[in-house]
Amino acid sequence: MSRVEKNNIPRPYNLIANERANNSDFSVDEMFKFLEGNSDQHANSILEISKLLERDLVLRNKPGYYENTSKDEIRRTTFLKVKQLALYCERIVAEQLANGVPYDKIDISQYNNILFTYAVYDPQTVTRIAIHSGLFYSAIKGNGTKAQFNYWAFEREGLYAKGVYGCFGMTELAHGSNVAALETTAEYDFKTKTFTINTPHIGATKWWIGGAATTANHCCVYARLIVKGKDYGVKTFIVQLRDVDHHLIPGVSIGDIGAKMGRQGIDNGWIQFTNVKIPKNFMLQKYVQINDDEEEVINSPMDQLAYGALLGGRVGMVMDSYRVGAKVTTIALRYAVGRRQFGKAVNKETNFASPQQVDNSLKLEKQLIDYPNHQYRLIPLLATAYCLSSAAYRMVRNLDAVNSALESTQLLKNKKFLFKTIEDLKEVFVISAAVKPSSTWYGAKAIDECRQACGGHGYSAYSSFGQTYNDWVVQCTWEGDNNVLSMNSGRSMTKYRQSALKGRPVPSQFKFLTKSYKPSDFAKLDFSDNARLLELFDFMVISMIDEVVAQLKKYNKDFDKVGPLMLNTAKFFCQRYYLESVLLYFDATEANSSIKPALVNIINLFALYTIKENSGVFLRFGLLSQSQIALVESRIFDDLLPFLRHRIVALTDAFKLSDFFINTPLGNYDGDIYNKYFDLVNSVNNNKSDYDDYAYQDEILKFLKRGSIEEREYHEKDAKTLEKLGK
């Protein structure tokens, strides 16, 4: 026994162990492979990286990780981890250079996979270094020439934070989403061949710049190019912020923007520029050049291609959403299996190590997971994570293909190839603009619902939910505010649909917009048929877009007026995209795979849950009837939830998140919830023999033992005193 106890105690570990042993009819390994892009290679790579991370003592957080530590202390420990990650990157690059790989061919995808995997454990550390190696260098890659990228990344060795530590100077205090309206200026002087960078007023102060407050010595500044008084729009410039002694360059003002809701470990700062001069070639010149002889600006219309490099962040956030969903549903579902409350236990024997031990005198309560309401709160979130994983891998692969095309020598030689690449890039852009928002909102909702599903203990810092939520929710705002992105995506889809109706070509992943359906097609829909449900989802997106078009007529083509509708269209498109993606991957699994029965039901639950949660719109457009909604509900509650409940431990095990990644006793693999939680609380908090040594203990005692009001007021108002003072 782990502590002195009588027999009559809750044993969540036996519940979980027994359910793990008895309630699984599929291979957890096969399921894991499916979740990792249906690829053995990916699945193995994730496991290898997970092992590497789990063993790294610099990257491992201390038990006090969830304590309120001061911002400076969090910043410092985060930097130690940033250094360690940079060293991994350095090795990966060095190995390739040693093997003669040229700069242009160096592949850091292994390093990026380390970051993505570590992000579920420590998002702030990953963001902090990804601003440098991801955003800063992606901006240089996207906007700069190869020579420029190779200089900053490899000749200077900056890619792995040697000599150069970059930050990404886009957002301004008064300008977030609207990049085209940024107000920082870069004015060119043909005489000195330099740019002068200026912050015209407080609203144009660069704000939220991660790394600026303390770490960065360079910044990729987004500023308006001004030449001979003419404004050529927003371009990118490399500006040194700190010199070789890490002292600020004169004209550069920097401050720390201080505390945030989460991710305190990132040193976000503000920057103001006052007449800071940089050489001509510090402008990134892939799509814009200045011809000094003709005194003119050569502005390429293809500068939209620059954003391809930044899409990686947005697509990565979809993968993050999958992983955070996997993490929090694992915690809440394991807790739901181990925790009892109220009603009579359904099966007592699972409380015991072996069924022979059953003590029928015990009044055991019901496991949380046996309540239909609890099932409905959690299992659809798990199902969404399953479907989301396919969508995330699909998007990563699509973006990889586009980025390869962007790097291809074909690009500038072959116009057809160029146009195709531009179209493909735009397609990824539109899809990610719908899927990033809804996926990050899913993440926020999953964390919050899973926290609530763990009751009071969910509110303990050691449940991990609080910090996970606080770190997470910025994903709904940065790299494109979720509302703004969704509306933009909905707008693009509307245009695709209008093109489709006119017989013009639409991108391949929007081909479904050319279809035509009528409600009667679905009058006898078999709700267990996932492929048919996808067609219903097609119809739903089409119906929503057609409503957008109708409303646009009403409002004289004022797109702002149909904002809420476009938003909902993009939201529903995302659900459709999840379903399409997971079915694509499902169809690619082996015919006799053991995971199929569970997976079919998982997918089906996701689809039917989506219908139920959006039943207002399905009914509104007449796509389904009232009695069909009743059928959907009956299938959810009578078939799918009970089926999946009995496989629930295996379904969370299939995420293969070790206790290192779970990082809370409420969701550990062995399910020894109460002992581990109690021990963790005491290891962090109660290391002294008793509680009498608190600094303010005396203050409490002095207050409790205070004298009467009369004593504390020098008895000035006592009757005797007042007598002396007059009548």
Next chain:
Amino acid sequence: MSRVEKNNIPRPYNLIANERANNSDFSVDEMFKFLEGNSDQHANSILEISKLLERDLVLRNKPGYYENTSKDEIRRTTFLKVKQLALYCERIVAEQLANGVPYDKIDISQYNNILFTYAVYDPQTVTRIAIHSGLFYSAIKGNGTKAQFNYWAFEREGLYAKGVYGCFGMTELAHGSNVAALETTAEYDFKTKTFTINTPHIGATKWWIGGAATTANHCCVYARLIVKGKDYGVKTFIVQLRDVDHHLIPGVSIGDIGAKMGRQGIDNGWIQFTNVKIPKNFMLQKYVQINDDEEEVINSPMDQLAYGALLGGRVGMVMDSYRVGAKVTTIALRYAVGRRQFGKAVNKETNFASPQQVDNSLKLEKQLIDYPNHQYRLIPLLATAYCLSSAAYRMVRNLDAVNSALESTQLLKNKKFLFKTIEDLKEVFVISAAVKPSSTWYGAKAIDECRQACGGHGYSAYSSFGQTYNDWVVQCTWEGDNNVLSMNSGRSMTKYRQSALKGRPVPSQFKFLTKSYKPSDFAKLDFSDNARLLELFDFMVISMIDEVVAQLKKYNKDFDKVGPLMLNTAKFFCQRYYLESVLLYFDATEANSSIKPALVNIINLFALYTIKENSGVFLRFGLLSQSQIALVESRIFDDLLPFLRHRIVALTDAFKLSDFFINTPLGNYDGDIYNKYFDLVNSVNNNKSDYDDYAYQDEILKFLKRGSIEEREYHEKDAKTLEKLGK
């Protein structure tokens, strides 16, 4: 000018000042009175208390309030404020005692109003003292005799934290919501006339006990009364935890449960009892006594009345929900008026102090508030706060009436009066079990949506949203988990409906369940008619309950199976309750009041928003047609939102939350968003001449300037070295 700037700058303060001056057609004072229970007296009292709090330098938080401070430091500053609040309580009691008021008649409602008002500013401080003066003393009042209450509260002067500091020992590690299953035991010994308190195993450890970790010296322990081996269920016992030197009593083990998602200032702890003996009279004896002569337990069946005293907390949380909604919508809506993004400005002149100054060369962007999507995100949340205020005041008044009845001498003399009181108490119980969950969920949603609506700046700690959210969301869990409470409430409503159908009496606020409607009654519904909409809401609740009943048949009366349906019933009942309450108060306003036109539209928006958000259920039950939903949407977007948008500054001013309560530059009254935000960030963070003095600056520099891998590895792998080591 506040800093050196050219003319071309964003001026949110002019936007807000001009809208305040020009876009209001009602009296803000009258509206404020309406919001404070439609009572001049309440409105004035709130303003007086607000002034008192705003001026109190102990209660005022420092500018670093939103920084990551260590838990110990937050605990200490919170305790200083707890002391100050206790001193207010002491004065209020002392004044009455000096005027000869007997213990039984002492009224601390003024002190409680101070707590409620302060809670919107500093929830953790209020909770910390309210656990003592509210929960601990409410438990004594509810369960104890008058003599017991008077001793602990007044003779010992404990009520205002003199000598006695209490905590509330209900929750256990393995038992939260299910109080009846608590496992701590209190075994009576007739020989020694003492109880022995024991924690049988780790799962029964008292957990989450606010005040236990450091402050409390007494605990009201909920434990099973065991007499001669028989279990009489859970009763309440006063147990001393710490002695007069504040040292733990032997047998009492206490630990700090450490960091939480929010409210770090509360010293929650765990407690284990090992054979702790207390005298017989330390059991609270209003509803249970032990007769030593007969060696028997006298257990009153009326012990449910004890919970009346605890309902205050639950009802208070509805008021909290109103105030937090008021706070966050004020911030987000003022920000939405001052902040510009994207599209062309609708009216440029409001940017300037006077219309003569308009500079048409300025490219001004559109105010956020002019986007229909932004309006739809925020204005319904404001409208909900308006309706919620009426519901909160109504519940407070109902509970006050019940509590007066519970204190009445009639109670034990007049059986009819007793039964009526039991029924009334149950009615408040059922209503609060529906309204507390949905209101606290509204609070969480409002904070989160308002944060997102402030974009990136919403994620800054100085926006206040982060801490407000973290402090808030525990309200969805404590004093009855929202899901559990809602399902229980839905179950009671189902029973009321079944009684109603059988012609049996139902409580007055559930009389609407006796009505009968048919869909055709609403076929020609005028959606601007709030009174008719209330009837529609009646019908909706009735339809949902009838569905619960139908499903219960299907599932053989297994209430757990219909949990999700009961939950939704309670949720919708709450919306109906808001509507009914606000219409009650609206009907009581003066006929020619200037606030009526705005108020009618606010209420209408709330009702139609509720329909739109629940359209799936309205359509499912056939209460409304598809075309009616379209009408609802058109009325929201074409009439109500544009109407309210033009009064939006006045509608937030009407909450009368001064900058002290708003506590963030994003939502200050004067709207000088950027200057004040910038100044606050720098006053807290950037007080040094530059950033070169960071403790880990050297570490950064050393890392950036590190040598090559070869150097760092002692050149052991250089070709020359390897040559020496063999072939």
